[in-house]
Amino acid sequence: xxxxHIALAAPKIDDVLEKLRVLELKVxxxxxxxxxxxxxxxxxVEFSPHFRIEILEPTAQDSPIAKFLERKPAGGMHHLxxxxxxxxxxxxxxxxxxxxxxxxxxxxxxxxxxxxxxPKSLAGVLVELEEIA
Amino acid sequence: xxxxHIALAAPKIDDVLEKLRVLELKVxxxxxxxxxxxxxxxxxVEFSPHFRIEILEPTAQDSPIAKFLERKPAGGMHHLxxxxxxxxxxxxxxxxxxxxxxxxxxxxxxxxxxxxxxPKSLAGVLVELEEIA
Numbered sequence: 001x002x003x004x005h006i007a008l009a010a011p012k013i014d015d016v017l018e019k020l021r022v023l024e025l026k027v028x029x030x031x032x033x034x035x036x037x038x039x040x041x042x043x044x045v046e047f048s049p050h051f052r053i054e055i056l057e058p059t060a061q062d063s064p065i066a067k068f069l070e071r072k073p074a075g076g077m078h079h080l081x082x083x084x085x086x087x088x089x090x091x092x093x094x095x096x097x098x099x100x101x102x103x104x105x106x107x108x109x110x111x112x113x114x115x116x117x118x119p120k121s122l123a124g125v126l127v128e129l130e131e132i133a
Numbered sequence: 134x135x136x137x138h139i140a141l142a143a144p145k146i147d148d149v150l151e152k153l154r155v156l157e158l159k160v161x162x163x164x165x166x167x168x169x170x171x172x173x174x175x176x177x178v179e180f181s182p183h184f185r186i187e188i189l190e191p192t193a194q195d196s197p198i199a200k201f202l203e204r205k206p207a208g209g210m211h212h213l214x215x216x217x218x219x220x221x222x223x224x225x226x227x228x229x230x231x232x233x234x235x236x237x238x239x240x241x242x243x244x245x246x247x248x249x250x251x252p253k254s255l256a257g258v259l260v261e262l263e264e265i266a
Contacts, residue, residue: 004216010208037196063170075143076257077210083137124209
């Protein structure tokens with residue numbers, strides 16, 4: 001059981017690739033899958049040695065996860081997180097590229113600090129960038 | 134820029150862990166993050182050497198991805214895929230555990246064969262198991 005891919009759906013691949021270039025992620029190849037009636041772009045990524053799937057359960061009704069579950073009661077994929085160094089530099093890169101950052105910007109995270117990119121700026125996907133302390 | 138985690142939201146962590154055990158994925162540790170008002174369970178996973186993020190764009194209006202975009206026009210995370218060997222054995226394991234498999238079961242995939250587990254059986258997440266030919 002080895003994780004093979006994470007699939008994102010998007011109206012236009014090129015729009016997503018443009019945003020991913022801001023994060024220095026680049027497409028390796030694009031091909032059509034006629035049986036599924038899709039065009040697929042492959043974007044290789046590196047892994048943190050700490051990589052894991054995280055399951056998040058709300059502990060209060062005003063938790064961000066509780067609000068997500070109001071819209072999707074059965075649960076679902078909530079966000080992707082990338083580990084970076086120089087988080088302040090990445091905040092500037094992301095904002096200079098016109099991607100929206102969720103307030104309050106850089107915040108304390110479980111193991112360091114982090115900020116979130118609004119899903120509307122990145123193919124409907126909430127993306128966290130974190131720097132481990 | 135290294136992938137650090139994929140976060141799933143769920144009403145009850147224990148329910149998800151029970152399903153993940155069917156896939157032989159086990160929790161390593163669980164902790165609370167008071168600032169985010171969540172409990173988080175960490176599930177380590179291995180990677181396929183072929184791992185990538187896939188961006189899927191529909192090429193026809195009756196594509197499954199087109200249907201997804203009707204509900205989420207901006208796009209979003211669509212599915213997770215795990216690479217396995219002995220796909221037929223996994224189909225039996227998954228069905229014997231009471232998880233629902235999408236019809237028609239095992240199908241031809243881009244690079245081999247695959248089947249999908251219904252999101253309602255796994256924390257709202259569509260999960261593909263594939264075997265590379």
